[in-house]
Amino acid sequence: MSIIVTGGAGFIGSNFVRVWLDKNVQDTVIVLDKLTYAGSLKNLEGVDSDRMIFIQGDINDRLLVEELFNRYRPKSLANFAAESHVDRSINDPEEFIYTNVNGTFNLLRCAYSYFKSLEEEERKKFRFLQISTDEVYGSLEEGGNAFTEEHSYRPNNPYAASKASADHLVRAYGHTFGLPVLVTNCSNNFGPYQHQEKLIPTIILNALNESPIPIYGDGQNIRDWIYVTDHCLAIMAVLNKGKVGESYNLGANMEKTNLDIAKIICSKLDQIFPRSNQRSYHELIAFVEDRPGHDRRYAINNEKFLRELNFNFNETFISAIEKTISFYLRR
Incomplete structure (x- = not known):
């Protein structure tokens, strides 16, 4: 059996490839990735090459996607492929529309064509999984109920709007055409292989390089965090046991302010990798001008997912941040 993983050389996608192959020892993973700035073959180093087939290509390439479906006859497609950095979406929204909206549409129409060609028993097993984000819901007030x-979807930046648009297309293909779709909306991920422009890698790497650690605004923006391996295990649970047509919020109840995260990381680094001048990493924290439209708070209510799929998360924030710091210290 095989599964197509788009964006499988990116941060979350590459971690998912590792988790899937570890838990499904008979499967082959077909990785389709364009290898933009966010994807790298280095993220897949050490993966069993006999069970992973890598294809460099664009999810907007209809002929290529159709060929992959017809050649490998997958039981599922998991769409991780996305432009995902909010700052980049503010500076250049067009690429986000092209990849996140048009690309998802192309995957859907190719998947539907393939789905129609399957025998009835194969149709029952096939799934199209859209990996989305909590940012589609907009911003929460401090103390407000989690998403x-x-x-309702209320995206506040071009990245979030492009993901919301893609989610709506996925839902439409499920409702109108009967394609067996699933959507997961996750909180902020962190862990191995994350691109250095993201918050936690930026904090760690800037600290290690003795550079200022930039924190937007007053540092009180709150995000709900999830360790990437836990997220991938949760995605696998949705693929295996989720109800067709449903959305599942995947969060690990780890709400932290950006400033708190910086302080936690600095304290951990003070303990395990002290500066040569013996001063604390905390002094490198520097507040910078806030970005436009910066949502104040995200928080995920994961009760539906935990209740229906009987899932337990493995990591606490502290155990996960320690593993993440160790990864970047080894790089």
Whole structure:
């Protein structure tokens, strides 16, 4: 059996490839990745090459995607491919529309064509999984109830709007055409292989390089975090046991302010990798001008996912941040 993983050389996608192959020892993973700035074959180093087939290509390439479906006859497609950095979406929204909206549409129409060609028993097993984000829901006030799957979509930046658009297309293909779709909306991920422009790698690497650690605004923006391996295990649970047509919020109840995260990382580095001048990493924290439209708070209500799929997360924030710091210290 095989599964197509688009964006499989990116941060979350590459971690998912590792988790899937570890838990599904008979499967082959077909990785389709354009290898933009966010994807790298280095993220897949050490993966069993006999069970992973890598294809460099664009999810907007209809002929290529159709060929992959017809050649490998996958049981599922998991779409991780996305432009995902909010700052980049503010500076240049067009690429986000091209990849996140048009690309998802192309995957859907190719998947539907393939789905129609399957025998009835194969149709029952096939799944199209869209990996989305909590940012589609907009911003929460401090103390407000966390996002549930019934929360209205209110995206506030071009990245979030492009992901919301893609989610709506996925839902439409499920409702109108009967394609067996699933959507997961996750909180902020962190862990091995994350691109250095993201918050946690930026904090760690800037600290190690003795550079200022930039924190937007007053540092009180709150995000709900999830360790990437836990997220990948949760995605696998949705693929295996999720109800077709449903959305699942995937979060690990780890709400932290950006400033708190910087302080936690600095304290950990003070303990395990002290500066040569014996001063604390905390003094490198520097507040910078806030970005436009910066959402104040995200928080995920994961009760539906935990209840329906009987899932338990493995990591606490502290155990996960220690593993993440160790990864970047080894790089």
